[in-house]
Amino acid sequence: MAKEVGKVFAYYSKIEVAAIKLTGELRVGDKITVKGATTDFEQVVSSMQSEHKKVEKAKKGDSIGIKVKDKVRPNDIVYKE
Template identity: 75%
Template sequence: MVKEVGKVFAYYPKIGVAAIKLSGSLSVGDEIHIKGATTDLKQTVESMQTEHEELEKAKKGDSVGIKVEDKVRPNDVVYKE
C-alpha cells in the first residue's frame, strides 16, 4: 500500500540531501518514492538525520534530512511504498 508520508521543502545539491517535513512515520530501510512535476525517484532510506543527529525512525511533524540519489525539488511529495 502506497502512503503519502511527507513533502520536500529543500534540496541541498552539494551534499545530495532532501529536507522533508513528515506527515507520517518513516524509518531507515523504508522504500520511498519521491514524485513531482519533473521528479520520479524510488529508493531505500539509507540514513536519516535531524539537527545533525542520526535517526532510525521519525514521526509525523518531524523535519528530516535524507540522502537522495538524484535531484528533488521543493513541494515534491514523498510516498512510502
C-alpha cells in the same frame, strides 16, 4: 499501496540531501518514492538525520534530512510503500 509520508521543502545539491517535513512515520530501510512535476524515482532510505543527529525513525511533524540519489525540488511529495 503507497502512502504519502512527507513533502520536500529544500534540496542541498552539494551533499545530495533532501529536507523533508513528515506527514507520517519514516524509518531507515523504508522504500520511498519521490514524485513531483519533473521528479519520479524510488530508493531505500539508507540514513536519516533530525536536528543534525542520526536517527533510525522519525514521526509526523518532524523535519528530517535524507540522502537522495536524484535531484528533488521543494513541494515534491514523498511516498512510502
